[in-house]
Amino acid sequence: MSVRPLLRRFLPAALPTILLGAVAAAPAPLPPPVPAAQTPAPKTRAPDSTDLPPYVSPDGETKGSPHRGGTLRLTADAGAGTADPQINYISEMIQLTANVYDGLTTFSKHPGDASNVPVADLAEALPPPEDGGLTYTFRLRPGIRFSNGHVLDVNDVVASFQRIFKVNSPTAGGFYGGIVGAAACLKDSAHCTLAGGVVGDEKAGTITFHLTHPDAEFFDKLAFPHAYILPADTPPHDLGNDAPPGTGPYRIASYDPNRQMIVDRNPFFHVWSAEAQPDGYVDRMVYSFGLSDEAETTATINGDFDYMYDNVPLDRYGELGDTVPDQVHINPVYATYYLPLNTHLPPFNNLKARWAINYAVNRRAMQTFMGGPAVADVLCQTVPKGLPGHEPFCPYTKGADFQHPAKQWTAPDLALARKLVEESGTKGMHVTLVVPNRAVEIAMGTDLQNTLRRIGYDADVKPIAFAIQFTYIQNTNNNVQISINDWFADYPEPSDFLTALFGCENFHPGSDSSPNISGFCDPTFQDLIHRAALTSVTDKAAGNKLWAEADRRLAEEAPTVPLIQFRKIELVSKRLGNFYTTNLYHLLFSQAWVK
Incomplete structure (x- = not known):
């Protein structure tokens, strides 16, 4: 999911030639596909912002930039599976949840190559390794709240790492198997305690990790979404369509993977580090599912959506180059x-x-x-x-x-x-x-x-x-x-x-x-x-x-x-401003604004 250098646009004059060159070699279509599941009737356009109740900030005011406000309209051909961030392993959902959840570390949300670097997020700083790289002690930032109002504490961190194993997260062994106690958790996930591996000190506000061997990528792994910190009482099973509270600027208000996701502001969010988790511009996002990639392309060109997740179909490249080159972004x-x-x-x-x-x-x-x-x-x-x-x-x-x-x-x-x-x-x-x-x-x-x-x-x-x-x-x-x-x-x-x-x-x-x-x-x-x-x-x-x-x-x-x-290739609407990409999260939704 990582984007490499700073985003690069095709020049409008060059785009038609570059994209049209690919179309001639397209093969004959396959016979009708084998359906894997019943597909819901597609929506023809994104819901209008008037379909939703008005947003009122906690103090009754609209803060910050004049670009703040409005609804970002997103589209994908289908929902991206479970809303449980410690289980989901699909980039469509990970791109979205980067605006909803935080880990002890994260990748810098500066654009371009600067975003390769892990930085402190819920932790105050990246700690130096101790015991030859076997021990790391993080201090939590004070005063951070989840979107349900619960104050983040060390118990939430300890429970979140235990939960990685209890829910059999796809990366439990590969990313977090080097934590002391992880081997026992992999054998008996239901009774995982990570005893001696993740130790919280409530009084000091610290969490100490003990590893079985040094790990040069430990900060990177803590930044990955499966290590997002959730409330300690989050159930130890796949939450399906019910997203847990997070600490980021947005929260998932509702999710129907056959139809739509609605994301609105976390009323308890405040910026503790703009590099780790900046504030967002739009008041809400509506992610609509069900259209084909062809229909998504047409709807985005027409302005019904502001961003389409899916690949633009090959047979539309020439059209994009001819008609809307300024709405096409090519990101390494x-x-x-x-x-x-x-x-x-x-x-x-x-x-x-x-x-x-x-x-x-x-x-x-x-x-x-x-x-x-x-x-x-x-x-x-x-x-x-x-x-x-x-x-x-x-x-x-x-x-x-x-x-x-x-x-x-x-x-x-x-x-x-x-x-x-x-x-x-x-x-x-x-x-x-x-x-x-x-x-x-x-x-x-x-x-x-x-x-x-x-x-x-x-x-x-x-x-x-x-x-x-x-x-x-x-x-x-x-x-x-x-x-x-x-x-x-x-x-x-x-x-x-x-x-x-x-x-x-x-x-x-x-x-x-x-x-x-x-x-x-x-x-x-x-x-x-x-x-x-x-x-x-x-x-x-x-x-x-x-x-x-x-x-x-x-x-x-x-x-x-x-x-x-x-x-x-990312296609956006004419009204989307500040196309801002990081190497891991592609278009960072929190930093886009709508005119």
Whole structure:
């Protein structure tokens, strides 16, 4: 989810040419998709601000900037799953909840590269490490209240970290497994106490963390949304559509994932650090769900919405460049598309079959479907460009191999792919590719289906509603062989692509929260990522070399097919001002204003 450099706009004169170049290669449409769930009747436009009761600030006044006030109208094709911030792992919701919740730390909400840096949030300062990096003591800021009026205290912090394990948060083991007592919590989540690991001192207003080993990314992990601090009495189960109180400038007033979310001001919010959590401009946000990406695009161009979360369909790029270039923003991100290959099911439980698909995929076509070189770069490895540990190499391109890798991908090698399929003994097997039911991914799926057929498989494509596709492909009970997935960085480190997606600790059979979709668990790779993490504590450069080595090992075992690293195309209305992006949260909703 991290946006890299400062946002970059296409110049109006250049935009039509750049975007139109991508349209010609779009494939024929797929047959009608397989529905995953009943889709509600779409709304034709966002509700007007007059549909809602008037906002009255606690002192009866409107404060601050003349831009303060009004309703920000947002749209996405579907709700983003649970409103429980310690469980939800979808960027659509995380972008929103950055304005609702806080952790002990957060990423700076300055725009651009400055937002890579973790800063103190609910804590007064980032504490120095003690005991060789095994102990950190944070002091809480006084006087902060949740949106229900409850004063934040150390008991809320201790309970929130216990709750991460009690609700089986997707990152409980991967991010917070190094806290003393976490191992017991992972085995028996219902009785998690983190005894000796998270210690609160009410009198001093401090929380002390004890770790089993030093962690160079500890502040980053505390900044991730699964470590948001909630009231101590928050129930220890998935809250579904009922969002808990938070400490940020806004609160989720209501949420119906089939229709709409309404967000209004937290009446108890005050700014304690503008770098960590600035005040908001708009009085409320209305997030409408149910339109297709085509309909969202039209409605946003027409001014019915101020921002659409979903990708703009490829066939609309030329129109945007011709008609509304000033409403289009192209933001570099640490985000990739890749194909998780199920290493436990045929044909991809066979290494040569996994090599075959890596050689066969036309990554240039994937780049084209996303919008061309201006919008995406081809990617032949898992760690994206710009991250520490990225050392360019590509064994999966024509004329290259593991002994003589290229620096970059140039072309597929279908002849070698067919040979590998023959040698694997998997030729003729049926393969189903599961894709999100959105225009870009369906275009990718069509091309990938043709590629699988050309190298010897009986392939079909199964589109599934975007709202549930990510959880569906994670659950081993659904027997997904291969799927398309995108991944936005949780924080700007290689571990978030290597450990989070392919670490043994992140494979949970039978669970919707199993980000290691491939089910990959390799002792050599596991040792490399463990050593890389430990080495990075004291020697970042040496740690990065180990991360690069782990990236190469992952390519050899091929539980995934890296496709592209992309930039996010964001379409807004004419009335939206102050398009303000951070590397993690994209458009920061609290900082947008409406005219």
